[in-house]
Amino acid sequence: MSAEAAAAVPAQSLRQAALLLRLTLGLVLAGQGLETLAASGLALSWRGVLAACCLVIGALLLGGVFTYASGIAAALCLLALHLEVLASPLKTTMWSILLFLGAVSALLLLAPWDGHGLPRLAPRSRRQILAQQGPERLDVRLDAPVLLLRLGLGLDFLAAGRAKLHTAWVAETVGQFRGTVLPAPAVQAFAAVLPYAQVVSGAAVALGLFTAPAACGLGALLLLLTFGQLALGEPLLSLWSMFVYLLAVVAVLGLPARNRFSLDYLLARPWRGR
Numbered sequence: 001m002s003a004e005a006a007a008a009v010p011a012q013s014l015r016q017a018a019l020l021l022r023l024t025l026g027l028v029l030a031g032q033g034l035e036t037l038a039a040s041g042l043a044l045s046w047r048g049v050l051a052a053c054c055l056v057i058g059a060l061l062l063g064g065v066f067t068y069a070s071g072i073a074a075a076l077c078l079l080a081l082h083l084e085v086l087a088s089p090l091k092t093t094m095w096s097i098l099l100f101l102g103a104v105s106a107l108l109l110l111a112p113w114d115g116h117g118l119p120r121l122a123p124r125s126r127r128q129i130l131a132q133q134g135p136e137r138l139d140v141r142l143d144a145p146v147l148l149l150r151l152g153l154g155l156d157f158l159a160a161g162r163a164k165l166h167t168a169w170v171a172e173t174v175g176q177f178r179g180t181v182l183p184a185p186a187v188q189a190f191a192a193v194l195p196y197a198q199v200v201s202g203a204a205v206a207l208g209l210f211t212a213p214a215a216c217g218l219g220a221l222l223l224l225l226t227f228g229q230l231a232l233g234e235p236l237l238s239l240w241s242m243f244v245y246l247l248a249v250v251a252v253l254g255l256p257a258r259n260r261f262s263l264d265y266l267l268a269r270p271w272r273g274r
Contacts, residue, residue, distance in 0.1 A: 018110035022061050025103060029074055030058025032081070053077055068111045068141075075104045075148050079155075086159050095241055098248055101152035105145035105251075112141075142257035147208075149255075150262070153248045154206025157218060161198025169195060180231045190224065197221060205252070208262020212253060219249045 033055030036047055054077050060070040082097045173191035174184055198221065204214035226242045259265050 014110060014113040018067075018107065018114035021103060021107050021110060022064060022067060022114060025071075025074055025107060026058045026061030028058070028100075029054045029077060030062065033058060050077065050080055054081075064114060067114050068108060071104050071107045071111065072144065075101055075151075078104070079151065082155070086155060095156055095244065098149075098152035098156050098244065101148040102248060102251075105148045108141065108145045108148075142255060143260045146252060146255050146257040146259060147261040149248055149252050150205050150208060150211070153215075153218065153245065153252065154202040154204070156245075157198045157202030157221075158206065159202075161195040161202060164195035164198070177228070177232065182228070182231050190228075194221070208259060208264050211259060211262060211264050215249050215252045219246060222246055222249070 033051045033053070036051035037055065053073070057070055057073045057077055060066060061074065078097065078100045170188060170191045174188050177187045178184065197217070201214045201217045201221065204210055205218060222242055222245050226239055229239055229242075
């Protein structure tokens, strides 16, 4: 196999992955928009406007039109769809937003290799345009996926911690772990601290404030929660959601982005105009 053919194999795989992910997100958003519009009866309301936006963005993604910008708009629509869930005190988890925003992040990373869009609207491939803009432009494009991962991860933990503050979380947790190898005082102390740790760490990760320490704190919480589930006798295969969160934490810590869309970057910038 020649060097050119060997280099074309991963590029073709990336194009196929970008196409599959774009079509899936487009179908999800377009289906959500159609379903909401049918339920609302085309009434002029916040839900109706959001449904129309979902339908339009889903159609753009299905057609491969302005994939990167459409992915950003899809993330905004998905965040808006989860606002009601975030405001509900009864919801203990919001892991779907992490999965959706993680998918959009992957789409943004794969957008330069997406060559299956409508060619008449984009005569040059995004990869060629990106190559002409240089490595600095590629570095900027990594910041948006990291931002989406931070928002999905941080808002999920923020919602989970906030929900625990409105329930008898400590008493229920101590009763649940009674009879396990974990001592009751340790369980009670951890259960009392956990909601506040989730709220503070989740908000810090979402805002990008002390991003690395906050993400490491979320990773430590996930490890402790996983240990607690194993102490309850949960089978390892039922803990898949913990690994989804851990992968998101690893991505936030490991992606080579400058984290421009964060308070860390804003506070670290030197004052101008002096």
